[in-house]
Amino acid sequence: MLDMKFLRENLDEAERRLATRGGAGFLDGFRELDSKRLALLRESETLKALRNKVSDEIAGIKDKSQAQDKIVEMRTVSQRIKAMDEELKQVDEELQGILLTVPNLPDPSTPIGASESENVEIRSWGVPPAFGFAAKEHWDIGEQLGILDFERGAKLTGARFTLYRGAGARLERALISFMLDLHTEQHGYVEVLPPFMVNRDSMTGTGQLPKFEEDLFKMQDPEYFLIPTAEVPVTNIHRGEILKRNDLPVCYAAYTPCFRREAGSYGKDTRGLIRQHQFNKVELVKFSHPAESEAELEKLTANAEKVLQLLDLPYRVMALCSGDIGFSAAKTYDIEVWLPGQNCYREISSCSNFGDFQARRAGIRFREEEKSKPEFVHTINGSGLAVGRTVVAILENYQQEDGSVFVPAALRPYMGGLERIV
RNA sequence: GGAGAGAUGGCCGAGUAGGUCGAAGGCGCUCGCCUGCUAAGCGAGUAUACUGGGAAACCGGUAUCGAGGGUUCGAAUCCCUCUCUCUCCGCCA
Secondary structure, rough: OOOOHHHHHHHHHHHHHHHOOHHHHHHOHHHHHHHHHHHHHHHHHHHHHHHHHHHHHHHHHHOHHHHHHHHHHHHHHHHHHHHHHHHHHHHHHHHHHHHHHOOOOOOOOOOOOOOOOOOOOEEEEOOOOOOOOOOOOOOHHHHHHHOHHHHHHHHHHHOOEEOOOOOHHHHHHHHHHHHHHOOOOOOOOEEEEEOOOOOHHHHHHHHOOOOHHOOOEEEEOOOOOOOOOOHHHHHHHHHEEEEHHHHHEEEEEEEEEEEEEOOOOOOOOOOOOOOOOOOEEEEEEEEEEEHHHHHHHHHHHHHHHHHHHHOOOOEEEEEOOOOOOOOOEEEEEEEEEOOOOOOOEEEEEEEEEEOOOHHHHHEEEEEOOOOOOOEEEEEEEEEEEEEHHHHHHHHOOOOOOOEEEEOOOOHHHHHHHOOOOO
């Protein structure tokens, strides 16, 4: 959510910066609703002040029959207040409706661009392997090895669900442990294991709601949502809290499954593990001092890259342009891993700085000094990494001509010493 | 699922015949004094949001005692609904 007071004074600037995302009219109606709200608020509060004052006077009058005039007068005042507050509530809701659906302002360092094609490569690491044979795609490799069973996944649930078995299941579990160990032991994150379902307030806090409900799996009665990313429960850990300055940055690493409807992506990545309704992810989340968030995003991105480096998987880092960053993000780096079977780079991690956008929605603050006013923290998060897609990358990059797949050396301790999946 | 108890400020904890309660008291914390050091002691201060004025320091208004409604001139205190927590029984990983 953007700061109302900032918008009041910088509406043109805000609209100009929002326009770089594509689309327009995000803030239509803000000006009128805001001034209407202020007018109603002032009037209502003036009347309440009067009522409070007269009520005190009534309290001081021993003989209530002497107070009848005032009581009758205040009865009218109370009715006016009630009517006014109802109108105010409506205006407030409309205003919130706008504010909650306006995306974040792109950071000044975010490249301006209309779409994915204008993202900017920042750096790359590793060399795509050269094969003396035609590289296969991971679904063929996985099915032939009997470690990925897409047909049975579809039988059990439906499209975009997969059954892992044997070394495949073990590989998924090994990667989760490997990543969590790395981030907690080497990078200083505290491991957390949050609920996989959250309520509406949590989804609103990080920005999935109210605008993107169709992307979520929703439970009825009680109304809970399956998390689309650990970002949601982990960021909301500190919703409504004031953090200690000295505890910043607060850094969490969490493994969770993620559930996404993938509405609107029919026909895209229909085969294989790339786009599933349920997938596993290890997520990194930071609560940072505003002045440090830029540097913390760089560190978090480097932490995610480290996973790929240790697995010896080639990748590149892209700065997403203004037209491609997510709703809540001010700045995003995507890490794209090389997939020989598909002969292209595919996103395996997305690391973003949200500035105070989520913190304002979720009320996550800190005090610079013991006595100073609370300020909003900045939130940062990124995948470290998407586990299913890491399996894809390993299968495709470590495949052999005979169809077997080597296990990356760093992973072998987590695979019971297994060197090769045959 | 059945029966009961409870939700108050950073924490603990008063406050039920409705009024001067943003809320006693204690702890914690901050500043000052005192003290050879530490402990103790003394004094002052110590919620948040919105809003009006002010360059600012700051001053004023409104709201907030789990959440949302209601009664009333006036509610932490009365009524209704919901949520959460705890205890006992049942069930269960």
